[in-house]
Amino acid sequence: MGRLIIFLSLLVCASIVHSKVAERHEIRKFPEGFLFGTATASYQVEGAWNLDGKTENIWDHLTHTKPCKILDCSNGDIADDSYHQYKRDVEMMRELGLDYYRFSLSWARILPTGFPDQINQAGVDYYNNLINEMLKYNIEPMITLYHWDLPQKLQTLGGWANPNIVDWFGDFAKISYELFGDRVKYWITINEPYQICNNGYGDGSKAPLLEYSGIADYMCAKNLLMAHARAYHIYDKEYRTEDGEIFIAFSAQWYEPESEEHEEAARDLNQFMWAQYVHPIFSKTGDFPPIMKERVAEKSREQGFARSRLVEFTPEEIEYVRGTSDVFGLNHYSTLLSYRNESLNSRFAVPSLNDDVGAATYQLSEWKIGESEKVMTVPWGFYKLLTQIREDYDNPPVYITENGFATYGGLDDDHRVEYYRGYLSAMLDAMDEGSDIRAYTAWSLLDNFEWRYGYTERFGLYEVDYESPERTRTPRKSAYVYKELVRTRALDLHYEPDMSKPLTIDEGH
Numbered sequence: 001m002g003r004l005i006i007f008l009s010l011l012v013c014a015s016i017v018h019s020k021v022a023e024r025h026e027i028r029k030f031p032e033g034f035l036f037g038t039a040t041a042s043y044q045v046e047g048a049w050n051l052d053g054k055t056e057n058i059w060d061h062l063t064h065t066k067p068c069k070i071l072d073c074s075n076g077d078i079a080d081d082s083y084h085q086y087k088r089d090v091e092m093m094r095e096l097g098l099d100y101y102r103f104s105l106s107w108a109r110i111l112p113t114g115f116p117d118q119i120n121q122a123g124v125d126y127y128n129n130l131i132n133e134m135l136k137y138n139i140e141p142m143i144t145l146y147h148w149d150l151p152q153k154l155q156t157l158g159g160w161a162n163p164n165i166v167d168w169f170g171d172f173a174k175i176s177y178e179l180f181g182d183r184v185k186y187w188i189t190i191n192e193p194y195q196i197c198n199n200g201y202g203d204g205s206k207a208p209l210l211e212y213s214g215i216a217d218y219m220c221a222k223n224l225l226m227a228h229a230r231a232y233h234i235y236d237k238e239y240r241t242e243d244g245e246i247f248i249a250f251s252a253q254w255y256e257p258e259s260e261e262h263e264e265a266a267r268d269l270n271q272f273m274w275a276q277y278v279h280p281i282f283s284k285t286g287d288f289p290p291i292m293k294e295r296v297a298e299k300s301r302e303q304g305f306a307r308s309r310l311v312e313f314t315p316e317e318i319e320y321v322r323g324t325s326d327v328f329g330l331n332h333y334s335t336l337l338s339y340r341n342e343s344l345n346s347r348f349a350v351p352s353l354n355d356d357v358g359a360a361t362y363q364l365s366e367w368k369i370g371e372s373e374k375v376m377t378v379p380w381g382f383y384k385l386l387t388q389i390r391e392d393y394d395n396p397p398v399y400i401t402e403n404g405f406a407t408y409g410g411l412d413d414d415h416r417v418e419y420y421r422g423y424l425s426a427m428l429d430a431m432d433e434g435s436d437i438r439a440y441t442a443w444s445l446l447d448n449f450e451w452r453y454g455y456t457e458r459f460g461l462y463e464v465d466y467e468s469p470e471r472t473r474t475p476r477k478s479a480y481v482y483k484e485l486v487r488t489r490a491l492d493l494h495y496e497p498d499m500s501k502p503l504t505i506d507e508g509h
Contacts, residue, residue: 035439039102041147044448048083052122054109057149058207072454100140104147114151142186160220173231177239192251193277214351232324249329249401254381258339265340265359282393286322331402335381336361370415372406379422386430404443406457
């Protein structure tokens, strides 16, 4: 009966969001100046893993030494071969009519030692060619400096758990600004701090597969925020252009209480899972969220630690980090229900982030559309998250830097179209209520190596034929729909494309 009540209450929540759409119009316009793009990341699409001077990164190392840690035992050695196929990628951007394209730099392709003593000209040439090809057609590059592929040589020195990475990352950022800053006005320092620290150093679900939750992930968190701030200040003081913007891209899912009695559990999850990284930058006070500091310090004392496992910022460091993002970059995919009860006391390892939070999550089977087990479709959670950001952080300008849906292939991806329409509608609801959202980025431009899922999950607007040496790209239905969205600057919930016609380049692109 309890779960039935939960389900019915969530249906009401979803119907309210849906009714907001119905009450307005079937076609909803975006404000003037709103930007549309797509995204990828270097390791996921480039391939050429050891060509032209590039050295090993942590995902090369993982997939070569423990290949079947990846669901299909695959790797990114070739991936989409964007290193050689970049002109086709730009052609696809033109077909969609994009305002910008978000991609990341491979640290190990530009700095083979990880340090600035050697700059690999072939790697520089690749990114110059890509940037120049985009700008030729008025497509703005949005560069992510770090999207998970740390040089393996730096990982052997401790990676993000080593405080010296603040200097290492600062050096890489400075060289990147010098090389490309004359043509790039959008810079993202780091993609998804939570995944880097908590998945890479905490639960061991992503490279470098370290399992020191409650210790190494907290060390990583502080070092990462300081490294981000270093890259921000270098840009702000030495390289900022008149229209330049630099920010960080957070991963934030929405944690909804199972019922009123679990509101505190949901609050704590939202604080630990994403506000851990947002609060130091966007709050008026800076520093980690108070509930997080108090909880970890208390548990650390109980567990016999000499000091809190959450590495503290000095007052000077708090000020160094606070305010270091021109906009709020947001990657969002889904929502989870949250609860807390006594049965959880023995469920989590001690110490660990999960034990520090003391709450658990699940998702409803009713949220599933299509075959994918990875992304549940909960548009109202997106609306609630955007509203929370507006209320907690004084309505910062927001760029949606990732949002997307996985399928298992095929060109008629109606479930992806359904997902996008639902989430874009929820985003427009938040905008109607005052949220300052200025850009939307579909993940992803084309199918790619999806980390631990390999090539089993496909997020692309374009399907990639991995049996073809050319890695042939073919537009899915979602590409046609996204093109119409970008062309009209409007969300038409009933638009049906004619897929018998090729997706062509409009005049101006």
